[in-house]
Amino acid sequence: MKAFEILEQLVAFPSVVGQANxxxxxxxxxxxxRFNLEVTILQGPEGDRSNLFATIGPKNVPGYVLSGHMDVVPANEPEWSSDPFELRAQADHLYGRGTSDMKGFLAAALAALPExxxxxxxxxxxxxxxxxxxxxxxxxxHLIKRLPELCAKPEGAIIGEPSNMRAIRAHKGKAAARVEIRGRSGHSSRPDQGLNAIHAMAEVLADAAAGAGRLALGPFDPAFDPPYxxxxxxxxxxxxxxxIIPDLCSAEFEARAIAGVCPSALLTPIREKAESLRSRGLQVNWELMSEYPALSLAKDAPLAQLLKDLTGQELLAAVSYGTEAGLYQEAGIDAIICGPGDISRAHRPDEFILVDELIACQSMIETLGARLSR
Known part of the structure; x- marks a missing residue:
C-alpha cells in the first residue's frame, strides 16, 4: 500500500485522545x-487503550526506534470543510484530523515496511x-518501561512529530496540574456565613500570574522562542x-520549562499557595495531570549527524512545543524530532499534509534501512 492509502485508513479511525484505541x-x-514480524500489544493501565511495538531485524542488538502516537485531538470545530475522519484529497493536499499530527508519520513508516x-x-x-x-x-x-524485555537498548529514537522533515534537537518540558478549592455555600447577602471558593482561588491565580512574570526574567536559553x-x-x-456564595472552584495550570529546569518544580509555588488556604477551613485538592521532561540533544551527537545525513538538511536547535522525545532521553536513549507535516497545521480545522511530505518521510526511513543493511 502507498503512504496516502495507509493514511486514508488511519484517518478513518477516530482515535481521539483519552478514548479506547x-x-x-x-x-x-x-x-x-503480514510481513511475518512479531508485534507486541502493550495494554495500558486504563484497560481500553494500548501501545504497539514491532521490530524489523535482530532485536538483540542496538537499533533505532521510530516513535509516533496514534491518538489525535478532537475535531469538533464547525469550520471543517469536510468530515475530519475521512481523508480528502485536493491537488497535493491531504485533509483530515491527524494528517500532520501525526498519522502522516505512521503512514510513511508503515509504507516503508515492505522495503x-x-x-x-x-x-x-x-x-x-x-x-x-x-x-x-x-x-x-508504559512502553518505554517495557523496552528492556522487548529489545536491546536502542541507539536512538526518531520521534516523527511534524517538523517539515527538518530534524530538531531540543524542546521544552511541560507539567500541568489542576487545583480544586472547596468552600461553603450560602446566600450572597451573608458572605460572613460562607467560604467563597472563587475569592480564594483568585489569590492562587494572582500568585501564578506573578510567577509567570518572574519566569520572563530568566534564566534564558536563546535556542527557544520565547527563551525562558x-x-x-x-x-x-x-x-x-x-x-450564591460559590463553594467550588477549579483551575488548571501549565508550565513549560527550558532544558535543565524541572517542569513540575515551576508549579510548586502554586501548590504551596493553594494548600496554605486550608488554614482558613477551605478544602484543597492538587492533581498533577501530566509531566514530561525537556529534550536536549548535543549538536555533535551521532544521532544528530545521522539525521543530518538522512534529511540532507541542517538541524534546528529547538522548538517550544513538547513531544515524547524527552521521555526517551530521560530513559537513557538519545532522541530527536523529525517528521512530515507542519506543527502550525495541527489542532485546527482542515488540518492537512502534502503528498510530497509523505514521500520524503518514507524515503528517509527507507534510506535508514539501507544504511543498517548487511
Whole structure:
C-alpha cells in the first residue's frame, strides 16, 4: 500500500485522545503481521487503550526506534470543510484530523515496511506507536518501561512529530496540574456565613500570574522562542449563580520549562499557595495531570549527524512545543524530532499534509534501512 492509502485508513479511525484505541491498534497489528514480524500489544493501565511495538531485524542488538502516537485531538470545530475522519484529497493536499499530527508519520513508516522487511538488517528498526500523547504523553512511559524485555537498548529514537522533515534537537518540558478549592455555600447577602471558593482561588491565580512574570526574567536559553520558561492559567470553573456564595472552584495550570529546569518544580509555588488556604477551613485538592521532561540533544551527537545525513538538511536547535522525545532521553536513549507535516497545521480545522511530505518521510526511513543493511 502507498503512504496516502495507509493514511486514508488511519484517518478513518477516530482515535481521539483519552478514548479506547483498540480498532486502530488492531489494524496496524494486522498490517505489520503480514510481513511475518512479531508485534507486541502493550495494554495500558486504563484497560481500553494500548501501545504497539514491532521490530524489523535482530532485536538483540542496538537499533533505532521510530516513535509516533496514534491518538489525535478532537475535531469538533464547525469550520471543517469536510468530515475530519475521512481523508480528502485536493491537488497535493491531504485533509483530515491527524494528517500532520501525526498519522502522516505512521503512514510513511508503515509504507516503508515492505522495503525494510525485504532487507537483511544488521541493526533493527523498531516501530513504537503510543496512545494519549495529546494528554501529556501518558501512554509512552508504559512502553518505554517495557523496552528492556522487548529489545536491546536502542541507539536512538526518531520521534516523527511534524517538523517539515527538518530534524530538531531540543524542546521544552511541560507539567500541568489542576487545583480544586472547596468552600461553603450560602446566600450572597451573608458572605460572613460562607467560604467563597472563587475569592480564594483568585489569590492562587494572582500568585501564578506573578510567577509567570518572574519566569520572563530568566534564566534564558536563546535556542527557544520565547527563551525562558513559562507559566499560565489555562482554565477556571466555579460558581452557580451570582447570588450564591460559590463553594467550588477549579483551575488548571501549565508550565513549560527550558532544558535543565524541572517542569513540575515551576508549579510548586502554586501548590504551596493553594494548600496554605486550608488554614482558613477551605478544602484543597492538587492533581498533577501530566509531566514530561525537556529534550536536549548535543549538536555533535551521532544521532544528530545521522539525521543530518538522512534529511540532507541542517538541524534546528529547538522548538517550544513538547513531544515524547524527552521521555526517551530521560530513559537513557538519545532522541530527536523529525517528521512530515507542519506543527502550525495541527489542532485546527482542515488540518492537512502534502503528498510530497509523505514521500520524503518514507524515503528517509527507507534510506535508514539501507544504511543498517548487511
Amino acid at each position: 483498540g480498532a486502530i491498534v488492531e489494524w496496524v497489528r494486522a498490517y505489520v503481521a 525494510l522487511a525485504s532487507r537483511q538488517l544488521s541493526q533493527p528498526i523498531h516501530f513504537a506507536f503510543s496512545y494519549d500523547e495529546e494528554a501529556g504523553c501518558r501512554g509512552v512511559p 520558561s513559562s507559566l499560565q492559567v489555562g482554565t477556571i470553573k466555579g460558581g452557580q449563580a451570582v447570588n
